[in-house]
Amino acid sequence: xxxxxxxxxxxENGFKRASTVLLSGDRPYLLYIAFALxxxxxxxxxxxxFSVDNFxxxxxxxxxxxxxxxxxxxxxxxxxxxxxxxxxxxxxGMTAALAMQHISNNWVLGAVVGIATGGIVGxxxxxxxxxxxIPSFLVTLxxxxxxxGIALIVTDTKPVLITNQEYWDVFGEGYFAGVPVPVLWTVxxxxxxxxxxxxxxxxxxxxxxxxxxxAARYSGINVKRTTTISFVLTxxxxxxxxxxLTARSHAARPDVxxxxxLDVIAxxxxxGSSLFGGRGLIVGTLLGSLIIGVLNxxxxxxxxxxxxQVVIKGVIIIAAVAFSKK
Amino acid sequence: MTLEAGHNHxxxxxxxxxxxxxxxxxxxxxxxxxxxxxxxxxxxVNAGEVNALLGENGAGKSTLIKIIAGAxxxxxxxxxxAGREHSFKSPAESRAAxxxxxxxxxxxxxxxxxxxxLFLGREPRNRLGLVNRRKLLRDADEFxxxxxxPLDSKARVSDLPFAYRQMTEISKALIGDVRxxxxxxxxxxxxxxxxxxxxxxxERVTARGVGVIxxxxxxxxxxxxxxxxxxxxxxxxAATMLTKDVDMDKLVAEIVGPNHNGLKTAVASxxxxxxxxxxxxxxxxxSPIFQLKAVSNDRLxxxxxxxxxxEIHGLAGSIGSGRTEILETVFGLRKIKAGTMSMDGKEVxxxxxxxxxxxGIALAPEDRHEEGLILDQTIEQNLALPRLKGLTRYGxxxxxxxxxxxxxxxxxxxxxxxxxxxxxxxxSGGNQxxxxxxxxxPPVPKLLLLDEPTVGVDVGAREEIYGVVRDxxxxxxxxxxxxxxxxxxxxxxxxxxxxxxxxxVTTVNRSELIGEEELHRLIQQSHSFSKELS
Numbered sequence: 001x002x003x004x005x006x007x008x009x010x011x012e013n014g015f016k017r018a019s020t021v022l023l024s025g026d027r028p029y030l031l032y033i034a035f036a037l038x039x040x041x042x043x044x045x046x047x048x049x050f051s052v053d054n055f056x057x058x059x060x061x062x063x064x065x066x067x068x069x070x071x072x073x074x075x076x077x078x079x080x081x082x083x084x085x086x087x088x089x090x091x092x093g094m095t096a097a098l099a100m101q102h103i104s105n106n107w108v109l110g111a112v113v114g115i116a117t118g119g120i121v122g123x124x125x126x127x128x129x130x131x132x133x134i135p136s137f138l139v140t141l142x143x144x145x146x147x148x149g150i151a152l153i154v155t156d157t158k159p160v161l162i163t164n165q166e167y168w169d170v171f172g173e174g175y176f177a178g179v180p181v182p183v184l185w186t187v188x189x190x191x192x193x194x195x196x197x198x199x200x201x202x203x204x205x206x207x208x209x210x211x212x213x214x215a216a217r218y219s220g221i222n223v224k225r226t227t228t229i230s231f232v233l234t235x236x237x238x239x240x241x242x243x244x245l246t247a248r249s250h251a252a253r254p255d256v257x258x259x260x261x262l263d264v265i266a267x268x269x270x271x272g273s274s275l276f277g278g279r280g281l282i283v284g285t286l287l288g289s290l291i292i293g294v295l296n297x298x299x300x301x302x303x304x305x306x307x308x309q310v311v312i313k314g315v316i317i318i319a320a321v322a323f324s325k326k
Numbered sequence: 327m328t329l330e331a332g333h334n335h336x337x338x339x340x341x342x343x344x345x346x347x348x349x350x351x352x353x354x355x356x357x358x359x360x361x362x363x364x365x366x367x368x369x370x371v372n373a374g375e376v377n378a379l380l381g382e383n384g385a386g387k388s389t390l391i392k393i394i395a396g397a398x399x400x401x402x403x404x405x406x407x408a409g410r411e412h413s414f415k416s417p418a419e420s421r422a423a424x425x426x427x428x429x430x431x432x433x434x435x436x437x438x439x440x441x442x443x444l445f446l447g448r449e450p451r452n453r454l455g456l457v458n459r460r461k462l463l464r465d466a467d468e469f470x471x472x473x474x475x476p477l478d479s480k481a482r483v484s485d486l487p488f489a490y491r492q493m494t495e496i497s498k499a500l501i502g503d504v505r506x507x508x509x510x511x512x513x514x515x516x517x518x519x520x521x522x523x524x525x526x527x528x529e530r531v532t533a534r535g536v537g538v539i540x541x542x543x544x545x546x547x548x549x550x551x552x553x554x555x556x557x558x559x560x561x562x563x564a565a566t567m568l569t570k571d572v573d574m575d576k577l578v579a580e581i582v583g584p585n586h587n588g589l590k591t592a593v594a595s596x597x598x599x600x601x602x603x604x605x606x607x608x609x610x611x612x613s614p615i616f617q618l619k620a621v622s623n624d625r626l627x628x629x630x631x632x633x634x635x636x637e638i639h640g641l642a643g644s645i646g647s648g649r650t651e652i653l654e655t656v657f658g659l660r661k662i663k664a665g666t667m668s669m670d671g672k673e674v675x676x677x678x679x680x681x682x683x684x685x686g687i688a689l690a691p692e693d694r695h696e697e698g699l700i701l702d703q704t705i706e707q708n709l710a711l712p713r714l715k716g717l718t719r720y721g722x723x724x725x726x727x728x729x730x731x732x733x734x735x736x737x738x739x740x741x742x743x744x745x746x747x748x749x750x751x752x753x754s755g756g757n758q759x760x761x762x763x764x765x766x767x768p769p770v771p772k773l774l775l776l777d778e779p780t781v782g783v784d785v786g787a788r789e790e791i792y793g794v795v796r797d798x799x800x801x802x803x804x805x806x807x808x809x810x811x812x813x814x815x816x817x818x819x820x821x822x823x824x825x826x827x828x829x830x831v832t833t834v835n836r837s838e839l840i841g842e843e844e845l846h847r848l849i850q851q852s853h854s855f856s857k858e859l860s
Contacts, residue, residue, distance in 0.1 A: 201718040208711055211700035218659070218697045219711035219765065220683040278702055 030323060031272060031287045038291060042298035049301050056180055062293030063182035064089070064241045064260060066286070069267040070193035071234030073285045076268050077197070078227045079210040079277025080136040082125060084143035085238045086260035090253075091151040092117040093242035097160035097252035100167070107167035114246075115239035121147055122235020126228030136231075144261070151254035159253040162246055172247025182244050189237065194282040206230060210277025266317045267292050291316075346373045347406075348537040349394070349425070349506050354403030356389055363389045365561040366403065371506055371537035371554075376528060378548045378569070379541045380581055381558035382756070382784035387541055390558070391508055394539075395427040396420030408505065424505035428496050428512060436484035440477050440494050441466030444501060470497060473527050487646055493523070500531065507531060508539045511782060513547060525551050543784055545577055546813070559583050582786050612636060613671075615804040616773050618656070621665035625651040627828040628665065633773065633804040638795065640815035640836075641808040642849055643825035649808040650692060652825065653775045656806070657689040658682040669772070683712055686772030690762045690779060692808075698762040701751035705743060705761055706732040708750055712765050735764035739794060756787030763794060770798055776807040780814060792818060812845045826852040 043050040068085050075082045096114030103109060125143055129136040162168070174181045197203040205226040208216040217223050246252045271288030273280030295316065299309045351369040355362070364386045371377045381387050392398040394405065396414030405412050407423050414420040420427075434443045441463050442449070450461040466479035475493050483491055492512065499507060509528070513521050528538055528551055540552060548555060548569060555572060557564040557580045565580045618631040626648055633639045641649045654660045656667065658676040666673050669685060676682045679689070691697035699708055709732045710717055717724045717731070732746040739760045743753060750761055759780070766774065776795070780788045795818060799805050809815050815822055816836065822845065823833040831852035839845055 199723060200721050201714050201723045202721065204707070204710060204714055204723055207703065207707070208700055211702050212696070214697050215700050216711065218657075218679055218689065218691055220678075220680040221711060221714070222678070222680060278700070 031270070031284060031291070034320070035287055035291055035294070038294050038298065042294065042302065046298065046301040049298060054297070054301075056183060058290070058293045058297045059183035059186060060180045061297060062289055063186045063244055064257065065263045065267055065292055066186045066289040067189050067241045067244070068234065068238050068260075068264045069271075069285050069289050070189050070282065071230075071237035072264050072268045073193065073271070073273055073280050073282060074197065074206055074230035075136075075234050076265075076273045076275060077206050077210045077277060077280040078230050079213065080129060080227060080230070081140065081265070081275070082122075082136065082231060082234050083140040083261050083265075084121065084125060084147055085234060085264055086257045087144045087147035087151070088118050088121045088235050088238040089242045089245065089257050089260065090255070091121065091147040091242075092239035093246040093252035093256065094151045094154055094160060094254055096239075096243060097162050097246060098154065100162060100164055101160060105164050107164050107170060110162075110164065110167055111171070111243055114243050115236050118235040118237070118239025118242065119232050120235070121238075122232040123228065125235065126231030129231065130224035130227050148254070148258075155254065157254055159251045161251045163250075167243075168247045168250060170247070171243040172245075172249075182248070185240065185244060189240070190282060190286055193285075197280075197282050202226070202229070207278060210274075210279075212278070263292055266313075270317065270320045346408075347371070348373050348408060349539075350406040351390075351394065352404050352406070354390065354393060354400045354405065356393065356398070356401050363561055364393075364400075366563075367558065367561070368563055368566070369539075369556050371539055373535045373537055374532045375554060376532060376538040376540050376552040377554045377556055378552035379539055379556050379558070380543075380545070380548065380577070381564070382581060382786050385558040385581075385784075386561040387558055388510075391427065391510060391539075391541065394420065394425060394508065396425075424503055425508065426499040426502075426504045426506070427508040427510065428492075428499045429510050434483045434491060434495055434498070436482075438483060439479065440470075440481050440483060440486075441479040443483055443494060444469065444479070444498050446498075469501065473497065473500065473530050474523070475527060476523065493520075493527075496524070496527065504536055506537045506539065508541070510541045511543065512540075513542065513544060521547070543782065543788075544811075545574060545785070548577065549574075557581055578785060581784075615670060616656075616806075617668045618652075619666045619668075621655060621662055621667060623655060623660050623663045625660065625828055626655060629655075629828070629830055631806075631823060631830055631833075633806055635804060636799050636802050637821065638799045638805040638807060638819045640819035640822035641806065641825050642812060642815055642822050642845060643852070644810075644849060647825045648828040649825050650777055651828070653689060653777050653806065653808055656682070656773075657687060657775060687775065688712070688766035688771035688773070689775040690759075690766065690777065692777040692781065694758055694762050698765075699750050699758060702749065704747050704749055705736065705741065705753075706746040708761055709735055709746070709765055732764075734768065738768065739764045740790065756783045759783050759791065760787065763791065767798070770801050770803055772803055774798055774803055774805045776805065776809075778809055778811075779807060780809075780811070812849075816845060824848050824852045 039050070048054055068089070072082060072085065092114045095117040096110040099113040100106065100110040121143065125136065125140050128134055128139045168174075169181070171181060171185070176184055197206065205216070205221050208219070208221055209223045209226045213223050216226075242252075245256060267288035268280070268285050269275065269288070270291055271281065271284030271286070273284065292313075295313055296309070299312065304312070347370055349369075349371045351367060353366040353368065354364055355366050356364040367386065367390055369377070369379070369390070379387055379390070389398065393400045393414075396417045396419050399413070399415065405414070407425070412419070412423055414423070417427075435446070438446070444466050445462055449457045450465060452458040452461075463479050470477050470479060475497055477486075477490060477493055477497070481490075483494060486494070496509070496512065512524055525547075528540070532538060540547075542548065552569045554566070555569055555577065556566045557577075559581065560583075564583065612635045614632045614634050616631075616633045618629050621629045629648075629652055631639075631652070641652060643649045651660060655662060656676070658678045658681055661677070662675075667676065668674060674685060676685065676687070682689070695701060700711075706729055710723075710728045713728075713731065714723075717728050729746060735741075736743065736746060741753075741760045741764060742757050750758060753761065759782075763779075774795070779795070780791055783791065795805055795807070807815065807818060816839065819836050821833055821835055822839070823830045825831070826849070832848070834848065
């Protein structure tokens with residue numbers, strides 16, 4: 001296929017054409033290549049990297065970023081941003097643990113309370129953004145502080161222990177068919193996200209809202225509601241991520257996951273979503289999350305210092321966005 | 327080169343007379359992928375001459391202008407300016423050679439004053455290196471006066487009506503050593519009074535020996551302003567003629583080409599104005615589908631309006647009169663504070679476009695790029711937007727049904743595109759406007775609202791759009807058209823309401839009007855009438 005393409009074109013245009021195909025936002029081919037390249041490099045550099053165990057390990061470590069990144073894709077495609085997800089996660093974990101400690105030590109109750117807390121934070125973000133017309137960057141920057149602060153205040157910065165075995169198993173430590181549950185939750189959320197964004201009518205509204213909000217409004221689309229729902233979705237998924245994290249650590253801590261929002265946003269942008277809205281694919285976000293996960297894992301395995309790891313990640317993110325711009 | 331030196335240069339050209347060729351474009355060609363947009367175009371402009379560049383959308387006008395402006399490079403051919411061959415690699419190079427282009431999209435900074443915009447980046451400085459505000463305003467006033475532009479140099483651009491912003495844009499382009507001025511549809515958003523100011527300005531420019539390339543879709547202007555006409559068709563020169571040697575019929579024939587019969591009808595020539603009856607001959611007995619009674623809000627001050635079954639009803643008035651705001655209010659984009667709206671005799675309340683659409687109301691907005699279309703999405707995606715609810719089963723989007731509906735709509739309006747999966751931004755202006763229309767039928771809306779339905783649309787597509795509008799009215803729908811193109815209202819409408827200062831001043835039957843000029847007089851009168859009221 002690619003051979004016939006190149007042969008019909010003059011040589012100097014061949015490269016140009018190939019690069020436009022690779023860099024165009026529709027199908028993130030460049031991302032596939034980058035991902036494959038990462039796998040090759042780390043496999044060569046570390047003998048333990050290329051193994052099923054390590055890949056499941058990566059999946060488990062990346063679950064928090066991946067799950068929230070699905071919601072963030074919706075928010076970014078509508079042309080907004082949510083900086084508060086890490087704080088939302090911390091707060092949701094606290095409310096879930098407190099509910100099980102004080103009301104009833106039932107894992108379903110904990111799950112509902114945790115996800116609902118995230119959803120409510122998202123609802124507040126979305127409502128303030130759309131109805132008061134405050135840029136979401138500022139609303140969620142404020143919420144980043146507020147949610148984290150509340151999480152710290154409720155127990156006076158102390159962690160809350162979780163003693164429910166079923167809760168540990170369902171969200172954090174269990175295995176199903178040999179696969180750790182955090183990986184299964186990730187796969188489930190990506191499947192739902194893909195159906196919602198690419199198959200449902202709501203997905204059409206999301207793209208229209210981010211593509212041109214006033215044209216969407218003139219076409220009878222409720223832009224405010226679409227945007228708000230995207231924020232609620234992201235908040236609820238931050239709540240789910242909180243369940244995964246607290247189930248693994250058997251406790252909710254108010255100071256967890258600081259700076260996680262940057263990894264989440266990086267995953268979505270690496271995945272080819274446009275910060276200006278209107279463009280993005282769930283499969284791109286999946287690859288973006290995996291690249292972040294593989295990077296974290298591979299850099300550790302190859303013995304790169306943690307300080308240098310941060311620098312390398314930053315360089316890769318800027319490079320990826322620079323490439324995808326043209 | 328300083329302004330002073332520029333004057334001398336232009337003066338010298340003027341002395342040499344009109345025969346000196348300022349710009350000579352020879353056999354310029356351009357390909358986009360497999361599409362041959364330009365297949366060898368010739369164009370010449372002499373000193374002090376206006377050359378009207380005409381052609382349907384997709385004929386190659388925009389591409390040619392972009393090449394001349396240096397925004398695009400040609401694949402072949404040459405551009406000579408004052409005898410020297412140039413190949414522009416950037417707009418700056420083109421500008422340095424004395425070419426100034428005024429595009430349809432404006433490039434002003436809205437938060438700055440007219441004067442600051444005019445001298446942006448070349449402000450007069452005082453001894454401390456700071457901007458000398460007094461001199462800036464004085465220079466700006468002097469400059470504006472020299473062309474007769476009625477602009478207040480202290481006014482902030484964002485406070486100006488659109489027409490005056492455009493005037494500012496044109497004045498800005500004229501500053502410096504300009505030999506050839508390119509105007510890309512400068513009158514598309516202007517009313518007739520404002521057009522005259524533009525024309526007189528163009529005349530002053532040519533009197534100084536500058537050559538003007540004037541792109542337009544309004545053929546009447548060609549006779550008013552141009553000396554020469556260059557017509558493009560399918561990327562080729564269809565004809566180059568002196569304006570005094572042609573008439574309207576010949577012009578239209580050359581633009582549409584030999585394969586288009588029956589298009590010389592209503593669009594261009596004035597004699598069709600005497601034909602009565604446009605919809606299905608609406609009689610005053612047919613029932614009103616839609617009524618506004620004393621409707622007021624932030625922009626409207628008691629609008630009474632009634633549109634009947636099968637009627638095409640026009641809204642005429644100058645910019646800012648409330649034309650567009652009436653449509654926006656009906657469509658639920660503006661809240662009603664007082665008064666009532668009724669459909670089929672029943673009072674209705676419409677608070678959002680969604681509710682308006684549910685009641686069978688459709689709006690094709692004026693600004694298709696901002697409000698009508700999502701340029702980055704495909705034709706199918708755009709056409710699905712107002713119909714999402716009908717294309718959904720259990721939350722699932724019915725992709726196949728949407729595609730089928732898109733293909734049907736494209737066929738109905740003969741949208742020229744290879745498939746419904748083409749992105750809208752890759753279509754020509756006329757085809758984009760057809761997509762805006764296609765969003766709303768089938769099924770036919772009960773009340774169709776049109777705001778400037780043919781701005782930036784070429785002669786052929788314009789006639790097709792008129793045909794569609796008439797068909798819709800004939801099927802029993804009511805149509806409400808707001809337009810600054812009075813000829814368009816005369817051609818389309820059964821009745822015309824004159825709008826001024828947020829109210830309908832009077833409504834006249836089309837058959838009672840003798841010509842466009844009479845409509846224009848009515849608008850002028852309504853203005854003073856409305857002032858007396860308030």
